[in-house]
Amino acid sequence: RKVLEKNDEIARLNRALIEGHGLFSINIVSSPGAGKTSILERTIERLRGSVRIAVIEGDVQTDFDAQRVARYGVPAIQIVTHGGCHLEAKLVQDALARLDLKELDLLVIENVGNLVCPANYDLGEALKVVVLSTTEGDDKPLKYPVMFRNASVLIINKTDLLPYVSCDLETVRRNALQINPQLRIFETSCTTQTGIPEWCRWLEERSRRPS
Amino acid sequence: RKVLEKNDEIARLNRALIEGHGLFSINIVSSPGAGKTSILERTIERLRGSVRIAVIEGDVQTDFDAQRVARYGVPAIQIVTHGGCHLEAKLVQDALARLDLKELDLLVIENVGNLVCPANYDLGEALKVVVLSTTEGDDKPLKYPVMFRNASVLIINKTDLLPYVSCDLETVRRNALQINPQLRIFETSCTTQTGIPEWCRWLEERSRRPS
Ligand SMILES: Nc1nc2c(ncn2[C@@H]2O[C@H](COP(=O)(O)OP(=O)(O)OP(=O)(O)O)[C@@H](O)[C@H]2O)c(=O)[nH]1
Ligand SMILES: Nc1nc2c(ncn2[C@@H]2O[C@H](COP(=O)(O)OP(=O)(O)OP(=O)(O)O)[C@@H](O)[C@H]2O)c(=O)[nH]1
Ligand SMILES: [Mg+2]
Ligand SMILES: [Mg+2]
Numbered sequence: 004r005k006v007l008e009k010n011d012e013i014a015r016l017n018r019a020l021i022e023g024h025g026l027f028s029i030n031i032v033s034s035p036g037a038g039k040t041s042i043l044e045r046t047i048e049r050l051r052g053s054v055r056i057a058v059i060e061g062d063v064q065t066d067f068d069a070q071r072v073a074r075y076g077v078p079a080i081q082i083v084t085h086g087g088c089h090l091e092a093k094l095v096q097d098a099l100a101r102l103d104l105k106e107l108d109l110l111v112i113e114n115v116g117n118l119v120c121p122a123n124y125d126l127g128e129a130l131k132v133v134v135l136s137t138t139e140g141d142d143k144p145l146k147y148p149v150m151f152r153n154a155s156v157l158i159i160n161k162t163d164l165l166p167y168v169s170c171d172l173e174t175v176r177r178n179a180l181q182i183n184p185q186l187r188i189f190e191t192s193c194t195t196q197t198g199i200p201e202w203c204r205w206l207e208e209r210s211r212r213p214s
Numbered sequence: 215r216k217v218l219e220k221n222d223e224i225a226r227l228n229r230a231l232i233e234g235h236g237l238f239s240i241n242i243v244s245s246p247g248a249g250k251t252s253i254l255e256r257t258i259e260r261l262r263g264s265v266r267i268a269v270i271e272g273d274v275q276t277d278f279d280a281q282r283v284a285r286y287g288v289p290a291i292q293i294v295t296h297g298g299c300h301l302e303a304k305l306v307q308d309a310l311a312r313l314d315l316k317e318l319d320l321l322v323i324e325n326v327g328n329l330v331c332p333a334n335y336d337l338g339e340a341l342k343v344v345v346l347s348t349t350e351g352d353d354k355p356l357k358y359p360v361m362f363r364n365a366s367v368l369i370i371n372k373t374d375l376l377p378y379v380s381c382d383l384e385t386v387r388r389n390a391l392q393i394n395p396q397l398r399i400f401e402t403s404c405t406t407q408t409g410i411p412e413w414c415r416w417l418e419e420r421s422r423r424p425s
């Protein structure tokens with residue numbers, strides 16, 4: 004398909020630019036409202052003293068998420084797709100031109116809330132992080148498999164809600180590892196901060212610039 | 215766009231077939247895991263004695279949802295899109311051919327979990343019902359507006375979780391009505407059954423076949 008070929012070409016340019024500056028980069032994906040921005044807020048709070056972070060936000064409409072992130076003092080660029088259900092490499096390329104990559108250690112791209120289409124569009128990131136909230140149900144890795152197969156990390160978020168939903172953590176893990184045995188799994192809550200330190204340590208280790 | 219024109223042509227045929235048999239039909243849409251199938255289960259439990267219901271399920275992979283619904287003794291056809299992020303009229307046309315419409319009062323189509331793309335594809339249904347769970351956040355009507363604009367009904371589900379999430383029902387209603395002032399709004403919980411009777415009554419009133 005011509006569209007994906009063109010997208011992948013630009014993604015390769017993005018990756019060369021990002022990695023050329025020694026940056027680590029992640030593309031965070033999930034259903035709408037799984038907690039991508041909340042996890043970002045917790046992460047920036049904890050890492051902003053040791054890691055220089057910039058965020059590229061992707062949304063169908065509004066700049067609410069960039070506003071939330073900008074409150075923490077990090078550069079945040081909002082891409083509004085005006086109906087597009089996923090980010091594409093060209094949109095990220097334009098956003099990268101507005102950042103000073105020499106001054107950064109970590110680039111986070113938060114994608115449009117959609118558990119299907121973003122799985123197929125490389126943006127030039129080092130890896131994809133898929134967020135699944137406990138409230139969505141434990142069958143999602145089997146029902147929406149491509150996203151879990153193409154991700155390197157799974158964050159199971161909203162573990163504070165486990166007592167009130169019919170989601171079994173072991174089932175989520177088993178289903179996710181059945182689709183992708185290489186997945187590195189974190190369990191977090193943005194309300195209680197459970198699991199956030201482990202996730203931040205993993206991210207910080209990879210964000211170290213070569214000294 | 216040629217794709218949408220062709221889709222709308224088939225949707226018109228579907229609608230003529232469905233309405234020609236005196237059936238009411240709804241297309242239920244939401245993010246993954248908002249509770250579409252759970253609401254269907256509660257609805258069928260309550261209406262199966264008075265309304266003859268059939269369900270067409272759409273998913274990227276698996277037939278789990280059709281299996282859940284079939285347990286209640288209603289005809290359930292599973293469409294697997296193998297990666298497609300939304301149902302299209304052609305897939306529904308094929309499914310309709312497998313149902314005996316003369317024996318039905320209500321047709322429910324459960325779409326693929328996606329708050330973006332299904333908003334643009336007419337399947338031939340009478341109207342769209344969008345489900346939003348309290349756990350997704352109260353900003354979603356503004357962030358994913360097209361789905362709320364193209365729907366006639368909004369069901370705010372999982373109200374039993376309100377004490378544990380930062381979602382304000384008044385804000386959800388205000389944001390949704392800002393996008394679409396005509397929306398008919400229900401508030402439900404599939405755990406406590408709150409709001410399910412009101413929703414079922416609304417559905418039953420419209421499902422009455424002309425005697
Ligand atoms: N109880 C609980 N609520 C959470 C948690 N994380 C996020 N939330 C809530 O979930 C809702 C959605 O969170 P967001 O961070 O906006 O989710 P998102 O994935 O960025 O949403 P989009 O960008 O719109 O797709 C908000 O009401 C948050 O307060 C958590 O760990 N526990
Ligand atoms: N606490 C609570 N949990 C609910 C409610 N409704 C559904 N759930 C849970 O939410 C999860 C997802 O429900 P489903 O009915 O599978 O959602 P869905 O929208 O059909 O999901 P997909 O078809 O995969 O997009 C399951 O774990 C349900 O048990 C509710 O009102 N309250
Ligand atoms: Mg967000
Ligand atoms: Mg379902």
Ligand SMILES: [Zn+2]
Nearest residue numbers: 088089120299
């Ligand atoms: Zn898409």
Ligand SMILES: [Zn+2]
Nearest residue numbers: 088120299331
């Ligand atoms: Zn799509």
